[in-house]
Amino acid sequence: MARSSARGLLAIVTALLTACTAPAQPRPAPPAATPSEPSPPASRPAHVWPFTKFRGLDYVAVRDLAKRYGLKAVWTKREEVMALSDARGVRLTFERDQRDFHLDGARVFLGELTYLSGDDLWVPKLDVIKTIAPLFAPADHTPFLPAPPKLIVIDPGHGGTDPGKQNTRLKLDEKDMTLDVALRLKKLLELRGYKVVLTRATDTRFSNSPVVDLPMRAAVANKAGADIFLSLHFNAVDRDPERVSGVETYVLTPQFQVSTQPEQDREMVKTYYPGNRQDTANALLGYSLHRQLVTDLKASDRGYKRYRLAVLRTLACPGVLVEAAYLSNDAEARRVATPEFRQQIAEAVAEGISNYAATLAALRQPPDPDKK
Numbered sequence: 001m002a003r004s005s006a007r008g009l010l011a012i013v014t015a016l017l018t019a020c021t022a023p024a025q026p027r028p029a030p031p032a033a034t035p036s037e038p039s040p041p042a043s044r045p046a047h048v049w050p051f052t053k054f055r056g057l058d059y060v061a062v063r064d065l066a067k068r069y070g071l072k073a074v075w076t077k078r079e080e081v082m083a084l085s086d087a088r089g090v091r092l093t094f095e096r097d098q099r100d101f102h103l104d105g106a107r108v109f110l111g112e113l114t115y116l117s118g119d120d121l122w123v124p125k126l127d128v129i130k131t132i133a134p135l136f137a138p139a140d141h142t143p144f145l146p147a148p149p150k151l152i153v154i155d156p157g158h159g160g161t162d163p164g165k166q167n168t169r170l171k172l173d174e175k176d177m178t179l180d181v182a183l184r185l186k187k188l189l190e191l192r193g194y195k196v197v198l199t200r201a202t203d204t205r206f207s208n209s210p211v212v213d214l215p216m217r218a219a220v221a222n223k224a225g226a227d228i229f230l231s232l233h234f235n236a237v238d239r240d241p242e243r244v245s246g247v248e249t250y251v252l253t254p255q256f257q258v259s260t261q262p263e264q265d266r267e268m269v270k271t272y273y274p275g276n277r278q279d280t281a282n283a284l285l286g287y288s289l290h291r292q293l294v295t296d297l298k299a300s301d302r303g304y305k306r307y308r309l310a311v312l313r314t315l316a317c318p319g320v321l322v323e324a325a326y327l328s329n330d331a332e333a334r335r336v337a338t339p340e341f342r343q344q345i346a347e348a349v350a351e352g353i354s355n356y357a358a359t360l361a362a363l364r365q366p367p368d369p370d371k372k
Contacts, residue, residue: 047140049064049068049125050064052117052122054115057112057124057125058124059122059125060128061120061121061122062082062121062122063120065084065092065123065132069084069086069137070086071084071091072084079116080096081096082095091103091104094114094121094123095114096116097113097115097116098110098114099112099113099114099260100303103135103136104291105291106291106294107302107303107304108135108287109304109305110123110124110131111124111126111127111131111253111258111259111306112126126256126257127257130257134279134280134283134284135284135287138363142364145281145360146227146281146317147227147360148358148361148364149227149228149356149360150194150195151194151196151226152189152194152195152227152228152353153196153198153220153221153224153226153228154182154197154198154230155182155198155199155217155220155229155230155231155232155311156232157178157231157234157321158205158233159202160204161208162175162205162208162210163175164233165327166236166327167327167330167333170333172327174234174236174327176203177234177336178233179201180339181232181324181342181346183201184345184346185230185232185346189350192350197220199217211310214310215313217231218311218314218315221316222316222317226316228353229312229315229319229320230349231320232322232324232349234323234327234336235248235323236326237326238328241329244326245299245300245326246294246326246332247300247302247322248305248323249290249293249305249320249321249322249323250305250309250320251282251283251285251304251305251306251319252273252279252307252308252313253307253308254279255273255276259306260303260306261305273313273314274315275312275313278315278317282320284356284359284360285318285320285353286304286320287304288352288353288355288356289320289322289353290303290352291304291352292349293322293349295348296347296348296351297325297341297348309321322349324345325345
């Protein structure tokens with residue numbers, strides 16, 4: 001019995017030693033992420049919005065928006081226009097069957113049309129979560145917002161063999177105007193204490209192929225560890241050019257939201273791009289710049305918009321593309337041709353960035369215990 005027990009004990013010890021010294025089996029690698037795989041969103045609603053389904057989509061009542069934010073909702077035009085106000089005055093305005101609304105006077109585009117049902121207007125729930133709530137109540141989204149920016153990458157659109165939009169009558173090329181504004185803006189931002197990097201400082205481009213060129217501009221921002229990416233542009237139209245003028249501002253469309261200009265590729269709506277991690281910050285940055293430009297330039301408000309632009313998709317930081325004016329409109333192009341107006345554009349952008357930074361800084365301040 002003693003020998004048998006000893007042999008049994010020896011066998012157990014041997015087995016344990018073998019297990020301890022055996023090489024560990026490698027764990028299978030996790031599947032590689034693809035752009036179409038939804039990642040945790042950059043922000044989540046701080047409030048559970050009640051909703052009703054219309055036309056196959058979830059909608060939130062405008063009166064529920066008013067209730068959530070302590071606003072008074074009134075029809076300014078019965079069953080057509082509803083305004084939400086507080087002590088400061090009218091804050092939000094919605095109109096029936098429209099894809100835009102106004103926040104503090106600035107035009108903001110929605111993904112879907114508003115809807116009238118009963119005695120209320122309704123807005124798409126996704127627009128409430130991704131656009132209206134972050135813009136109107138950014139404090140609810142503080143955990144998902146970045147620190148105030150320190151390093152800004154400015155991207156003067158086009159360049160080299162790509163002139164961009166043109167006004168041949170006035171001999172204006174977009175590539176020259178964007179570079180001029182970028183150089184002016186760089187000086188202004190550096191005076192405010194920001195570090196600034198340009199994607200180009202001369203008349204060049206990364207590639208003659210837009211498929212290569214545009215992502216490489218974003219790559220400059222990612223490599224530099226930028227806190228903001230700003231792509232500067234000027235617009236143009238072929239039809240009725242003298243009737244179209246003003247400022248447009250674009251940020252990356254959130255996943256599942258319809259862009260202001262719907263993409264031909266329906267699969268893009270389902271795709272989650274790296275830039276979508278910044279959806280909440282994109283909203284604040286884009287709105288701040290847009291409102292400042294429209295106000296300071298006294299320009300027509302063409303709207304704060306969403307689009308899945310190639311130059312914004314792969315960004316690791318908040319990004320925005322600004323269309324500061326229309327070169328196809330001779331009256332507006334004449335303004336762009338003057339150094340004074342280009343300086344105004346640069347100053348408006350710098351102020352918009354500073355306002356965005358101030359908002360982020362204020363949200364990070366601890367509450368004052370002396371204030372009730």
